[in-house]
Amino acid sequence: MTVLSDRALGRATLARQLLLDPAGMPVEDAVSHLGGLQAQEPQEPFVGLWSRLCAFDSSQLSGALIGRRVVRTHLMRRTVHLVTAEDALGWRSRHDAMLRQRALGAHRRELAGVDLDELAAAGRAVLADAEPRTMGELVRAVEGRWPAAGRRALGEMLVAALVPVVQIPPRGLWRTRAGVRNVLLSAWLGREIAPPAPDGADPVGQALVRRYLAAYGPATSADLRAWCGLAGLPAAVAAVRAELVGFRDEHGRELLDLPDAPRPGPDAPAPVRFLPAFDSAILGYRYRGRIIDDAHRGLSVAGERVVLVDGRVAATWNVDRDATVTVTPLRRLTPAERSESAEQGQALASFLSDGESDRVEVTATD
Structure with missing residues (x-):
């Protein structure tokens, strides 16, 4: 595998x-x-x-x-x-x-x-x-x-x-x-909620498996449960298992995925991205090592806004009352990474202020 x-x-x-x-x-x-x-x-x-x-x-x-x-x-x-x-x-x-x-x-x-x-x-x-x-x-x-x-x-x-x-x-x-x-x-x-499925059927659970993998896969069954919090999903996974492909992560856990979903490879360019508090790109997994270091895992549940650099959480960000975006690195950024972070921070400041500010500060690391 x-x-x-x-x-x-x-x-x-x-x-x-x-x-x-x-x-x-x-x-x-x-x-x-x-x-x-x-x-x-x-x-x-x-x-x-x-x-x-x-x-x-x-x-x-x-x-x-x-x-x-x-x-x-x-x-x-x-x-x-x-x-x-x-x-x-x-x-x-x-x-x-x-x-x-x-x-x-x-x-x-x-x-x-x-x-x-x-x-x-x-x-x-x-x-x-x-x-x-x-x-x-x-x-x-x-x-x-x-x-x-x-x-x-x-x-x-x-x-x-x-x-x-x-x-x-x-x-x-x-x-x-x-x-x-x-x-x-x-x-x-103006419409009624869909009623529960008859006993033994779980079409919503099966749909959630497919929808989750489309937006979060490849992932483990534990990741799926962490995302939605639902019980009874092993049966739904088993029901659609024939549609899925399997992998393992580097820690030996089994991963499930949709066969034609994008898997661009480890060297695909990953632009700097600013994420909001509690973003599901981080919280949508039980095992979050794909995107955040264990040392920083607590940030994702504490409501810290984070910056992805080269595809991983590498900084936090905040905005003050005068719409200045402040980026605080969690590791030493290269000059190119600092420049790209500042550029994206300016664009974010402009968005958050409806075009009234493009101020950004990338703080120094020790």
Whole structure:
């Protein structure tokens, strides 16, 4: 079985993640291809798409949110993701058990004595009029039935697990500060959520295997689970196994992939790319050595924005109030790498400031 080095896997990841060559596709197509973008920080998906798409304009994503073609909702790993309307409707039922289990695991003690089905029904009843509600408003509407329960636990169970809701605009629009207001997913999109598959069938799980490998492969089954958080996927993998090809990584782990997906090789040129906080190009794997050193692994879960240099995390970046982008290297950069990082940082500063700034600083390394 062919062995793929971490460097070769990194180049495959960059190709699948649209980070080798910017893609000329509509925003909705990019969001669909990537299987969604992590979006608990509302402005971060704009940077993620700017780094991936040709001539990306912030109005394209804002327009897709306003036009209800993409939505903000709790999905993979019980985190807020930006996904297409089609994927939100098609995937939500398959995620229900995971969302409930994870939320209950975080709040089991505060929810002692609460019948979760009754809580879900109560939340749906409050939202049935399609009037947007904050989490606090939802809690106030139902807490009288469960006075001993924790208020935050009730709220998080409702909006992040039991009731399929979306966070509606202006939350998530470009350079807009807005609180979270929730509406039923089906009401917002005017369509019903796809029902669960009959016992023993898992068409959504099988589709997720293919979609994941298209955007993240080659990868292990553990990587797939780390991306979506779902249980029961070994059966889905087994069901599509005949469609896949196999490799091993340099540590002996089995990798699965789609046969015709791009694997450009370890020496493919990898331009400098600026990634937003919590980007799935890093978080979408159990084993992240293809793109980030173990010494820096904590950056990806701490919300640090990172810079890819030669295909790997080599710096962090931030932007201050005067729209100056500051790049802080994690290793010594060559003069060419510093120059390319500064050039890309200028372009990012211009994007983030709507053309008002191109200031960038690449700090010195010790």
